[in-house]
Amino acid sequence: MTIEQRATKDELGTAISEKLVAEIVAAQHDRGVAHIVLTGGSMGGLSLQALPGATGIDWSAVHFWWGDERFVPAGSPDRNDVEADRAALDALPVPAQHVHRVAGPDTVPDAESAAAAYSDAIRSTEGDGLFDVTMFGVGPDAHLASLFPHHPAQRTEGAIAIAVHDSPKPPPDRVSLTFECLGRSRTVWLMVAGAEKADAVAAALAPGADRWDVPASGVHGTESTVWWLDDAAASKL
Numbered sequence: 001m002t003i004e005q006r007a008t009k010d011e012l013g014t015a016i017s018e019k020l021v022a023e024i025v026a027a028q029h030d031r032g033v034a035h036i037v038l039t040g041g042s043m044g045g046l047s048l049q050a051l052p053g054a055t056g057i058d059w060s061a062v063h064f065w066w067g068d069e070r071f072v073p074a075g076s077p078d079r080n081d082v083e084a085d086r087a088a089l090d091a092l093p094v095p096a097q098h099v100h101r102v103a104g105p106d107t108v109p110d111a112e113s114a115a116a117a118y119s120d121a122i123r124s125t126e127g128d129g130l131f132d133v134t135m136f137g138v139g140p141d142a143h144l145a146s147l148f149p150h151h152p153a154q155r156t157e158g159a160i161a162i163a164v165h166d167s168p169k170p171p172p173d174r175v176s177l178t179f180e181c182l183g184r185s186r187t188v189w190l191m192v193a194g195a196e197k198a199d200a201v202a203a204a205l206a207p208g209a210d211r212w213d214v215p216a217s218g219v220h221g222t223e224s225t226v227w228w229l230d231d232a233a234a235s236k237l
């Protein structure tokens, strides 16, 4: 585990997005394709800001996924993919079938159906290690994706994606990848800015942290895990 610290949230976003460009280039050099897992929340758009101006990337060989999605209709401002579209995806020549969105209630009856379809999409994607970079925001309660402290959905085993109901953070219905699936990533990035998240960061990085209490402590890359922090988020370390 390493920590990358920058003074401000804006500097953090710039550094993350520039490193993401480098990771995509490296993945394509090594394996011909890059699979990137996006996040919503306050760091979602910032983490993608360098992509539209990037050079040296074959956009036809990039796949985008989401670690979680809110179960609301396409185009809703509550959806994680809407901010990703605005920040980068709308401007990139990525084939639509490589942007793996989680279905919403406008196309499937419930979050369980959306989770099943999303699991099928992941299952049918070849590659060991599967994801190259998985990016997470972290909530003040130390949740990541839609895996919340003490929420029973967190303990689902043998699944790729799950429906999450009664989310403590609105909207209540969501789809999330499981810990099991999220761990199938070469590189995991946890991206946190703001003093209100300093306790969550300290709890996640404390020795012996338990993911039931502190979900952000529970995901590690097979090759590297990086905590990207601004000074405020790192202030209790």
Ligand SMILES: O=C1O[C@H](COP(=O)(O)O)[C@@H](O)[C@H](O)[C@H]1O
Pocket: 039, 040, 041, 042, 043, 068, 069, 070, 080, 136, 137, 138, 139, 140, 143, 144, 145, 146, 169
């Ligand atoms: O609800 C969610 O929250 C987390 C963290 O969001 P933030 O606004 O506190 O940064 C986000 O990473 C996740 O994708 C999202 O669905």
